[in-house]
Amino acid sequence: MNVPTVDSPIGRLVDWATLAERGASLVFSTHTPNSRQQRLTAVQVRAIRADSRHREVVAREYGIGAQQVSRIKSGEAWENVR
Numbered sequence: 059m060n061v062p063t064v065d066s067p068i069g070r071l072v073d074w075a076t077l078a079e080r081g082a083s084l085v086f087s088t089h090t091p092n093s094r095q096q097r098l099t100a101v102q103v104r105a106i107r108a109d110s111r112h113r114e115v116v117a118r119e120y121g122i123g124a125q126q127v128s129r130i131k132s133g134e135a136w137e138n139v140r
Contacts, residue, residue: 114127
């Protein structure tokens with residue numbers, strides 16, 4: 059195994075510690091590994107789906123991207139919210 063030393067560029071950026079040493083500092087997320095921090099609630103998603111305004115106007119109001127508005131309206135994103 060090729061472990062970086064303290065003299066390597068990576069070694070200077072990483073604070074090496076075992077899982078037990080890090081214990082208390084670990085933060086566990088309720089989000090899936092591939093998701094970003096959740097910005098919307100289910101109520102907001104329903105409102106976005108019902109909104110007939112242009113997707114960019116809606117996106118600006120909720121602080122998300124226009125493409126995300128399209129995904130929500132098509133059911134590609136937030137498919138579990140009815």
